[in-house]
Amino acid sequence: MAVVSDGAGMLRTADGVPLKQALARATRVNKIKAFLLVAPLLVFILITFIVPILDMMTRSVSSPEVVDALPKTIAELVKWDGTDLPPEAAFAAMAAEMSDKKNKFYLGKAAARLNFQKSGFRSLFNKSQRKIKRVKQGPFKDAFAKIDKRWAQSATWNIIRNASGRYTDVHYLNAIDMNRDPAGEIAAQPKIKRIYVTLFERTIYVSFGVTILCLILAYPISYLLATLPLKTSNLLMILVLLPFWTSLLVRTTAWIVLLQANGVLNDLFVFFGIVNDENRIRMIYNMTGSLIAMTHILMPFMVLPLYSVMKTISPTYMRAARSLGANPFTAFVRVYMPQTVPGIGAGSILVFILAIGYYITPALVGGQSGQLISNLIEYHMKKSLNWGLAAALGGLLLIGILVLYWLYNRIVGIDKMKFG
Amino acid sequence: MSNLPPYAGPAERTWYYTYRLICAAIFVFLIAPIIVMVPLSFNAEPYFTFRPEMLALNPDAFSMRWYQDIIDNRQWLFSMKNSFIIGIAATLLATTLGTLAALGLSRPDMPYKGVIMGILISPMIVPLIITAAGLFFFYSRFGLSQTFVGIIMAHTALGTPFVVITVTATLSGFDTSLIRASAGLGASQTRTFFKVIMPLISPGVISGGLFAFVTSFDEVVVVLFLSGFEQRTIPRQMWAGIREQISPTILAVATILVCISIALLTVVELLRRRSERLRGISPG
Structure with a gap:
């Protein structure tokens, strides 16, 4: 690009375009080119990954079931003040909507939704649908009361009214062991139904425990790998990388083989007389099994960042510290360890993020006591079919992970991540 | 720590050997299972x-019967075939899309680099159970659950972060003046890409592709939610085996998988050394 000056102080290219403009255009073209290269993957990830997850998250707040099934009843209930019983018009609308054959599918969904709120609704709906059909004329208030006395209680109607919004916070409330009482106030669940907060706490404790165990085990060997001559350390590195490359299920199977009651370790213990044959140690299908297997599986994620940080620390610092009179311990703690903090941070956050969403290992070797939040999400997805609650639990987990991810990005930079 | 200094006292000497012993024990923990x-x-x-x-x-205590069992049992061969179909398709897609994206991300003019990188890496960060649940709802709506297409799409998404990360890392050591040199010598952009850029970044592309393959080959949670009987993969089959009745056939399959991992690890290690040599870093 030949540049000429037009005398008025403005730089122009040979064909007379102002230089500033020409450069801006060139940058813009480059920007578009760069973006076009990224676009296919970006679109692909958005469609096949981001949108589905956002879509699931909307399930955690949406509750169209009740208003879809009982629009007219809800319209009447909204006018009602919530005390005593709803007006006869609400009962009549309910009777009409329950008798409508075309409405059966939606009524089933509404009943299921209300059942998560208070058990018994499903059977109440089934029974009432069957019986109200035969009632040809009012007053429907008495007819409903005759079918089931719950219809004569304002609490029942309040639950329906509270569940009538298209959007709800009830799944999130359930996910933190809260609920709305019939008056619509937020209250803690009865003690026997409080499980999720405990489970979140357990998941955090386990992830924290696994992170600490990984750090304790990974630190010494990373240091060894970083200080040995390359030839030896490359060989030893294989011992870290092979588990890293081995299938998760294979490693989980391996731990079942080692740890089960008739497994290799217990046999060894019996052989050496540490325990007798009747009292074999239970090391698997409980929390211990989960902890051991998860630590083993996630350890390479701690070793690799630690190693790459330690590799860059020059040994001269340690020598300088020693020559200035520090004993080996002081030199290590005061001079070496502070320099490894970025590696410790990177490895710990990575292991913690991976551990907190772990599903496979706890499901296979965790038994009852080793189940984590992921396993409960699966349970609500596949067994209890309470998808709203599953989405809410997933949403809370996701928020926690995104915060950690953001932290990791701030501290380490996501593009600094390395494998192998 | 590599060598004990000659002036080391007895305490330091004892610690030196204790430390090595501890390290040996940790390595045993890693590899023994x-x-x-x-x-x-x-x-x-x-x-x-x-x-x-x-x-x-x-010799009578050993036999090949569990390996024979894999061959006799059509279910294992069937799932092995599925695993390879899904793995290879997902790898090809992920490698192509991921490499292109990495090329774009490495350009100095790339706008919104941080945000886009964050989105592209997210499949690696989001817990698999959430991914699986989300995909299950969304793909079912379009008739993609219980199809190969659905699983391949999901595995492609899960594999791309690895390709993006490894190729971006390779490109960070890439000398861009080579592209200008190639253009100056009269090569077209396509020619420059295939003759100059590709050979230099190929170690990164291949190891990224291998990571994507392993991710798909090893993935079970998404498969649990999305696959029907027709799409059963090896991990899915192993999962059923471990959950229901664990038989030594699983150990035979596991041994075969370990051999595959050793082969993949060797390839990646060789590629890493080649890449370091190309970039002028001595492998030692």
Whole structure:
């Protein structure tokens, strides 16, 4: 690009375009080119990954079931003040909507939704649908009361009214062991139904425990790998990388083989007389099994960042510290360890993020006591079919992970991540 | 720590050997579980432990019956075929899309780099159970659940972060003046890409692709939610085996998978050294 000056102080290219403009255009073209290269993957990830997850998250707040099934009843209930019983018009609308054959599918969904709120609704709906059909004329208030006395209680109607919004916070409330009482106030669940907060706490404790165990085990060997001559350390590195490359299920199977009651370790213990044959140690299908297997599986994620940080620390610092009179311990703690903090941070956050969403290992070797939040999400997805609650639990987990991810990005930079 | 200095006192000497012993124990912890399975997969009896005959190396205690079992059982061969179909398709897609994106991300003019990188890496960060649940709802709506297409799409998404990260890392050491040199010598952009850029970044592309393959080959949670009987993969089959009735056939399959991992690890390691050599870093 030949540049000429037009005398008025403005730089122009040979064909007379102002230089500033020409450069801006060139940058813009480059920007578009760069973006076009990224676009296919970006679109692909958005469609096949981001949108589905956002879509699931909307399930955690949406509750169209009740208003879809009982629009007219809800319209009447909204006018009602919530005390005593709803007006006869609400009962009549309910009777009409329950008798409508075309409405059966939606009524089933509404009943299921209300059942998560208070058990018994499903059977109440089934029974009432069957019986109200035969009632040809009012007053429907008495007819409903005759079918089931719950219809004569304002609490029942309040639950329906509270569940009538298209959007709800009830799944999130359930996910933190809260609920709305019939008056619509937020209250803690009865003690026997409080499980999720405990489970979140357990998941955090386990992830924290696994992170600490990984750090304790990974630190010494990373240091060894970083200080040995390359030839030896490359060989030893294989011992870290092979588990890293081995299938998760294979490693989980391996731990079942080692740890089960008739497994290799217990046999060894019996052989050496540490325990007798009747009292074999239970090391698997409980929390211990989960902890051991998860630590083993996630350890390479701690070793690799630690190693790459330690590799860059020059040994001269340690020598300088020693020559200035520090004993080996002081030199290590005061001079070496502070320099490894970025590696410790990177490895710990990575292991913690991976551990907190772990599903496979706890499901296979965790038994009852080793189940984590992921396993409960699966349970609500596949067994209890309470998808709203599953989405809410997933949403809370996701928020926690995104915060950690953001932290990791701030501290380490996501593009600094390395494998192998 | 590599060598004990000559002036080391007895305390330091003791610590030196204790430390090495600790490290040895940790390495045993890492590798022993994988090693232990291998001889057990040749067990003649359906046990998961070493019997006295095996320890005495009695040839009658060993057999290939569990390997024979894999071949006789059509279910295992079938799932192996599925695993390879899904793995290879997902790898090709992920490698192509991921490499293109990495090329774009490495350009100095790339706008919104941080945000886009964050989105592209997210499949690696989001817990698999959330991914699986989300995809299950969304793909079902479009009739993509219980199809190969659905699983391949999901596995492609899960594999791309690895490709993006490894290729971006390779490109960070890439000398961009080579592109200008190539253009200056009259090569078209396509020619420059295939003759100059590709050979230099290929180690990164291949190891990224291998990571994507392993991710798909090893993935079970999404498959649990999305696959029907027709799409059963090896991990899905192993999952069923471990959950229902764990038989030594699983150990035989596991041993085969370990061999595959060793092969992949070797390839990646060789590529890493080649890449370092190309970039002028001595592998030592």
